[in-house]
Amino acid sequence: MTASAVNHQVLLTSRPHGIPQAEHFTIASAPIPDLAAGEILVRNQYLSVEPAMRGWVNAVGNYSDAVQIREVMRAFAAGEVIASRNPNYAVGDKVMGMLGWQTFSVTNGEALRRKVREDDLPLSLSLGVLGINGVTAYFALNEIGQPRPGDTVVVSTAAGAVGSAVGQLAKMAGCRTVGIAGGAVKVQTCLTEFGFDAAVDYKSPDFERELAAACPGGVDIYHDNTGGPITDAVLRHINKNARIIICGTASVASWDPWPIGPRVERHLLNKAARMQGFLVWDYEHRYEEAVARLAAWVRNGSLRYCEEIVEGIEQAPGAIADLYRGENNGKRLIRLS
């Protein structure tokens, strides 16, 4: 450690209603404390940006406690152990976990999700296709979707970090895959990069008709990352015994109060369909199982991914709003030099 090694931290400084913008955050400097027994110091190399972060900063209606005002923004990050007073971690270990939007993290290990042992693959993957996004795709599709060969699987935000993985895993399971994405570029990405059998632009004035045309045999599994009117449109095409995985609600700006929409009760009844919320935290105990499978597919080229990496912590405050503008391609990461 040198005297110049201050910690740059992105603090939540006001409470957003809806999508957090750059002005809700402040970048502050803090000294790096001496390590207590059991603690390690991690130099973060990549900070993650997730759609779910919107929920983490909202005061109500989420699955976890909200980030507090003046708290370092909760975030996944990956980096290298540069000092250790914990026998389980050695200097040089690569780790990922809930290390926050900051350049250095001190933790007793509780914040860590795992040691990253895939030394032949970029560390950044541990935050995307081999991280929360890939693991989400793996368990959401397999545990809730339960794909069978021949099923039609529709995926919203299909060009995104989770959606693109869901589509490819479903294809490997013998399913027909239909992606929903925003704009011609992302639709093309779904087809050429991620191998969807069909892809539909939800911004098209003919979206409903195009969706129907893309699903002539109906929909058996819908992996939903959006909620809202896109979900309503897909629901009109579900088959008997359909499985609807509620994984994200990116298209709905605020859930306080609950917005209104078409009631689903009768439709779920008539189709004996299942709609189920998915939280990846419920599968933490099986994380390594998923990473091992996903890494093997990445290595043999059957699981593709897309990263969009920007440089410097000053990119962090506006990054969530960027995601929700749909301007990114693939997994959004912030690299720290």
Next chain:
Amino acid sequence: MTASAVNHQVLLTSRPHGIPQAEHFTIASAPIPDLAAGEILVRNQYLSVEPAMRGWVNAVGNYSDAVQIREVMRAFAAGEVIASRNPNYAVGDKVMGMLGWQTFSVTNGEALRRKVREDDLPLSLSLGVLGINGVTAYFALNEIGQPRPGDTVVVSTAAGAVGSAVGQLAKMAGCRTVGIAGGAVKVQTCLTEFGFDAAVDYKSPDFERELAAACPGGVDIYHDNTGGPITDAVLRHINKNARIIICGTASVASWDPWPIGPRVERHLLNKAARMQGFLVWDYEHRYEEAVARLAAWVRNGSLRYCEEIVEGIEQAPGAIADLYRGENNGKRLIRLS
């Protein structure tokens, strides 16, 4: 057969929008045809009245084809074989099935659900607690609800034929049971007749508060027979990993077009909860398993039921509307003399 044995049939003669009323039906007489090879003649003794019949006559938005105009109203009935040209059925056999609202039914056996072999129990039970209602309760609770000891199970239309059975089966499974019913009499029936641990009147101006007070530990399973605002109220109290069984939508008068209500996507996500439609037809292959269990519980007194039996086929046309007025207590049946 005597010359006087004409068949009295309740025909659907106009298409209801919403709840079918007496004026949508006409009672007509028809001759009883000679039996072809393979056919049997059943003298119906009990005709069933189900909330689901509303869906069967509506033109859109159901799980089965609509009853056609001038067709005999689709209905479960139970009776006795009085003539047979089918080696599988003998004169004197008791049978139940989709025999229609009529005094006599001719079938090659396809309309039959089963032979009724519980000779020690009233034949009428084969249409209720040992019929579609009890079987629905059994599979909906066990297959979708998956009750565990200590779970809080909320049931809507809790004094009804399905709901009362769900509550008792859940109680036998070690759950805490909370019934929702309309009016003080039905609430009392839930408590004294069907052993619910608590019961709440959805017509009470304090319904939301009373529901919350009845579920201090939240809701693990909701067996939903109503949909609509009652369901919205229960959803606000679900626990992590809750199971919501969509079994009926009695409180919503029409699903054409789909009515609007609070969107559930985010809530299901935050709770990793499951909302699933239940169709008893999907469990036909296991019908006898359920009846055997239910009959044993009826015999030993641990499963109680309530029947409301009216006399004569002329009661049939108005019977569905009566159900939806909530005026009945228990399973509504029509006895034919």
